[in-house]
């Protein structure tokens with residue numbers, strides 16, 4: 001494969017032999033393993049038995065990406081596109097079939113322009129969210145961008161899959177702020193929004209980039225935030241009426257001021273070495289502490305929020321606080337630039353959407369079960385606000401008019417099939433308990449919380465049918481338009497992975 005690939009690569013680019021050894025890495029290259037491991041964020045896929053790519057391509061310029069597409073297609077192999085490597089089930093760098101990895105970690109340019117309307121940025125997809133936040137902050141303390149709170153997440157997967165963070169209620173999803181993009185299509189051609197057309201531009205905002213092409217960069221509009229924002233945390237044990245707090249949270253968090261985002265984390269006792277379920281509330285308010293305290297005293301007295309629970313800071317500091325730095329004055333924003341190689345833990349995630357509040361007895365059953373499970377948790381993210389005003393087909397991401405989203409989560413320290421069976425089993429237990437209380441027909445999932453339990457595709461004869469199983473869960477009715485776009489822009493299904501959008505079968 002390597003000889004044929006290199007021959008093709010040299011034919012379609014002007015690369016020198018010297019540069020080639022840094023750009024196209026065979027398994028024998030000393031850079032192969034460090035490069036592969038640098039962006040593996042789930043230790044389950046960092047073992048000696050994990051299938052490895054035949055070649056890793058680490059492009060430096062656009063023409064290398066074009067050549068990677070053309071040459072992989074010529075060899076009729078699968079190309080895995082990796083930006084930040086945070087795919088929870090490793091689909092950007094693992095496969096059971098022969099595959100190559102296109103590693104975009106060199107594509108990290110960010111250009112911020114505060115004079116373009118209310119401010120905008122072109123950001124290459126191999127940049128991290130932390131780098132984007134930092135580059136904005138370098139120019140202005142009152143400009144920001146609404147995306148995920150973990151700084152090492154890659155722009156490529158995060159933005160094309162939807163993207164949300166602690167300003168979702170005020171500003172909506174990350175994709176709601178994307179105004180242009182550049183992409184390499186299945187013929188190796190580069191397009192911007194104008195030349196790719198509105199259908200493809202619609203699809204790569206929430207439909208996942210990996211089914212349609214290699215996204216090189218996104219142009220995003222910035223938002224403005226107050227000079228002072230407020231964060232607070234409230235932790236309650238079951239004895240301190242945690243259940244009442246979570247029950248009431250369901251009514252308040254999705255309906256209160258859109259400038260207030262209150263996330264709840266429920267975790268099994270073993271995670272924190274306590275005897276009951278742990279209940280933590282973490283919040284960002286886009287305004288002053290006095291305002292949010294009086295608002296909460298009126299709307300949510302069960303929280304018992306006091307001014308001394310709150311901390312006022314700048315928006316960039318709120319990101320550091322969200323990264324668990326308690327004293328944000330002692331941490332420099334430069335920490336957002338760290339990429340943390342090899343920091344992977346063993347983990348599995350699943351997602352759910354809640355449309356109706358759970359009753360206290362129902363929540364109680366969840367608490368009781370959670371108390372018996374090891375290292376398992378649920379993260380509850382309120383929706384409402386801006387999410388309610390955008391149509392579900394405005395972008396490919398369909399799950400807008402919901403009460404809250406759940407991330408089911410389990411993270412464990414030890415390798416091996418036994419640990420994996422135990423902990424993933426725990427996760428599936430909370431997922432099963434939640435069945436009656438979450439979206440149905442189909443049960444919805446968030447693409448960026450990749451979960452191969454909901455269906456996979458080998459792209460054989462019944463690729464469409466298999467694709468429809470996970471596709472409807474991720475995209476609802478938007479699945480049909482995604483299939484039409486896919487069939488138009490990539491009829492040979494070159495850009496495929498275990499959960500990509502299938503093409504329409506010939507008889508339909």
Ligand code: FDA
Nearest residue numbers: 083084085086087092148149154156157158164209210215
């Ligand atoms: P990765 O490189 O693994 O890519 C993910 C998928 O996108 C793959 O299918 C890949 O092929 C495709 N892809 C990547 N780059 C592409 C490109 N340039 N063109 C086309 N396709 C491309 N989510 C969220 O919404 N809010 C949050 O706060 C968080 N927080 C968070 C924390 C942590 C620690 C993790 C591990 C994950 C999250 N996520 C999240 C989920 C995250 O948004 C999701 O995993 C993204 O897809 C990750 O994007 P990466 O580029 O890092 O992943």
